[in-house]
Amino acid sequence: MHKDAQGSSLTIKNKTAIRVKRPFFVTPSGNRGHRIVIDMVPAPKGFANIPNTRLVASLDGSGALPRNTKVEVAQISGSQNPYIQRAFPQAGQPQGQAAPRPAQQRMVPQNMPVPRATPTERIGFLGLRNTYFRGSLGLHLLSETHSEGGGDNYDAEFQPGFGLSGAIGTELDNGFRLEGEFLYSNASLKQISGTAVSTVYNTEVVDGDVSTIAFMGNAAYDFPNNSRLTPFIMGGVGFAGIFLNDLSVEENAIADDMDWVFAMQLGAGVTFALDNRTKIEIGYRYFETQDPEFSNKNGTPYESIYASHNFLVGARIDLN
Numbered sequence: 001m002h003k004d005a006q007g008s009s010l011t012i013k014n015k016t017a018i019r020v021k022r023p024f025f026v027t028p029s030g031n032r033g034h035r036i037v038i039d040m041v042p043a044p045k046g047f048a049n050i051p052n053t054r055l056v057a058s059l060d061g062s063g064a065l066p067r068n069t070k071v072e073v074a075q076i077s078g079s080q081n082p083y084i085q086r087a088f089p090q091a092g093q094p095q096g097q098a099a100p101r102p103a104q105q106r107m108v109p110q111n112m113p114v115p116r117a118t119p120t121e122r123i124g125f126l127g128l129r130n131t132y133f134r135g136s137l138g139l140h141l142l143s144e145t146h147s148e149g150g151g152d153n154y155d156a157e158f159q160p161g162f163g164l165s166g167a168i169g170t171e172l173d174n175g176f177r178l179e180g181e182f183l184y185s186n187a188s189l190k191q192i193s194g195t196a197v198s199t200v201y202n203t204e205v206v207d208g209d210v211s212t213i214a215f216m217g218n219a220a221y222d223f224p225n226n227s228r229l230t231p232f233i234m235g236g237v238g239f240a241g242i243f244l245n246d247l248s249v250e251e252n253a254i255a256d257d258m259d260w261v262f263a264m265q266l267g268a269g270v271t272f273a274l275d276n277r278t279k280i281e282i283g284y285r286y287f288e289t290q291d292p293e294f295s296n297k298n299g300t301p302y303e304s305i306y307a308s309h310n311f312l313v314g315a316r317i318d319l320n
Contacts, residue, residue: 138165152195159187167180178218197298210243238263262289269282277317292306
């Protein structure tokens with residue numbers, strides 16, 4: 001801890017590189033006064049070996065960073081900071097001596113009360129820290145399916161449909177995320193080619209749709225970087241209900257049935273941070289299930305396949 005006429009600075013030395021997550025102020029409660037909370041986690045491998053690199057927790061973005069230095073920064077906006085941030089020493093400058101700054105940027109203590117914009121300490125979902133909610137909407141492309149069994153042997157094509165997704169997750173300190181997700185998708189039948197219910201068809205005079213409800217457990221990894229854009233990869237497993245809703249060809253009913261099967265998905269995408277709590281997410285998912293089994297209108301069982309490509313746009317909101 002260093003003190004001078006203008007204020008105080010705190011220097012923390014660590015044997016290994018660290019990165020700083022989400023510094024924030026906590027308002028007084030009970031017999032505890034104003035507090036600053038700074039979470040520190042291990043830095044990405046190899047980051048400390050980059051020349052002239054510092055890891056900085058900045059409580060105010062103005063004038064707080066050294067020149068000619070690569071910096072990874074975690075910031076609190078000025079409206080949340082009861083003090084103006086003092087400068088770090090420049091390279092070659094004696095330790096403890098603040099770098100000279102233009103007159104309009106010199107540190108001036110503000111009033112002691114914390115501004116109204118100061119956030120209170122937040123508790124995440126079910127009392128967990130670093131939890132978030134994610135919601136997405138997008139394009140659902142159901143692959144051409146082949147159905148075979150009990151005299152049926154036909155291919156079905158589908159119109160582009162839509163997909164909805166909602167998830168609750170938690171961020172781990174190593175860049176990984178774990179989440180539980182609910183999915184819904186729907187696509188209308190476009191064409192039938194082959195033998196369905198003992199009749200040969202090759203027509204687009206069809207009706208009905210296929211809808212899916214899935215419950216998935218996902219794991220994702222966010223690649224660390226120093227910009228607002230963060231690429232990620234993800235994968236998940238779970239179970240899905242496949243629903244054939246009044247499928248018919250040339251006004252002849254084919255099937256109206258459902259099955260619950262094992263499901264998996266793989267995906268990738270990118271998030272863009274709007275602020276320290278809200279991110280826009282754009283991603284792609286490949287979704288596939290175990291082969292579902294259905295019965296046609298005559299009660300004869302047959303087996304089908306299910307796979308889809310999904311392009312989603314949504315938002316991720318931190319709950320704490």
